[in-house]
Amino acid sequence: MALTLISTDTSDGSDATMGFTSGIDSTYDAYEFHFINMHPENENAQFSFQVNCATGNTTGFNNEITSTAFNTYHGASKTADGPKIEDDKDQANGTAYQSILSRRTGAETKESVSGILRLYAPSSTVYVKHFMSQGQGYHFEDYSLTMYVAGYINATEAVDEIDFKFDNGEIQGGVIKMFGVS
Amino acid sequence: MPDIEKINNVAVADISKLDSITFADGQKVNNQSVSLVTDAHTFIADNSSDTTNLTDITFSSGIDSTYDVYMFDFININAATDNTTFQFQVNSTDASHTTYDDSAITSTHFAAFNDEPSEGTSSGLYYDTSRDAAQSTSGIPLEHYVGNGADESISGRMWLYAPSSGTYVKHWMAQFSENAQHNAAYSTYVAGYINDTTAIDDIRFNMASGNLDGLIKMYGLAKS
DSSP: OOEEEEEEEEOOSOBSOEEESSSOSTTOSEEEEEEEEEEESSSSBOEEEEEEOTTTTOOOSOOOEEEEEEEEEEETTEEEEEEEEOTTTOOSSBOSOEEOSOSSBOOSTTOOEEEEEEEEOTTOSSSOEEEEEEEEEEETTTEEEEEEEEEEEOOOSOOOEEEEEESSSOEEEEEEEEEEEO | OOOOOEETTEEGGGOOEETTEEOOTTOEETTEEOOOOOOSEEEEEEOTTOOSSBSEEEEOSSOSTTOSEEEEEEEEEEESSSSEEEEEEEEETTSOSSOOOSSOEEEEEEEEEEEOGGGOSOEEEEEOTTTOEEEEOSOEEEEEEEOOSTTOOEEEEEEEEOTTOSSSOEEEEEEEEEEOTTSEEEEEEEEEEEOOOSOEEEEEEEESSSOEEEEEEEEEEOOO
8 A cells, every 4th residue: 555645734723624625536546634633723622524526416515424433532530431332423314524533622732633534436426435534532621532433425426525624613723634545 | 568566676666767867757668658656655764673582662763743644563563471461652852762651641442352263252342441541651552462472463553643743742543453362363442642742752662571573664654
């Protein structure tokens, strides 16, 4: 496996959303997005993504997603638990932004979330689009929370745009790198 | 036309010049366009010069602001002492290069396992409260039940995010596959953060008890 860096999106400190509107096409069969210290404006923020089929169904960033989510957590003052299903983070053909990486990320200066999202064959016009993610976050109540999310975008049109945001407030720091998998 | 992997037993990817001519993207050879493929994983260092009977494997240089993401590949890590734990710790730039007890780490740790038929029929998925960490400055367990049998080892991958940050804690994630000392397959997932806002520049991997064999490769993921 070789990764080719396609594009980097660096937060300007006050982004409502971040993402990529070019570079997702048939050049690669799989794409990896690496998130480095995504920092929210507000405490208790949920990082998430949606996609658009700009040249297909053109419905915007509201495609149907079916997914699973589970997590584990632990901290100095938090009893360890998991792996446990996050049934408020999964979707069943929901059109909301899909939660990934972690949950309830903190907004204090040192707090953030990092991780990886893999998107498979986004240019397929036959299959739904599978994705998998793993993330590690600093929970706003001061403990480690790791979340694993996987699922599929239930669209057979080519996915060519992806958008990321926190569920409340801005993205006030962080870098997102998009790679193609050779 | 056939895909050519080697010329005169040299991998095509390793050839920088042909007949003293440096090639570039778009140049043509035999009227065929040259397309240079570069891997965003840049190899930084490994312990390939010495892979046996080691007290530990450390990387005390090469971790800095050059890359935002560092990736470690673990290839067949084998323990000298049976039934021990593979672990890591770090040093920050304001600590000694030798102490590995300066940065507190909080982590989660869970695993799936399945016995070989000769050992029984146990299988399961569980959170391991004895191997997670809560602000620990000791070795952080990455994989347990590591065996010293000739065919027993662990392999896996670990990511370390933005170790040079002077602002954020340092997130990391790891996944291992193991042929455990009691003849069972383990798939282990560990993640957490180094609760230190000072840059991290050293990392050490060792066994909780005894020496180790094996290879660890460190890569940087391209910034641009």
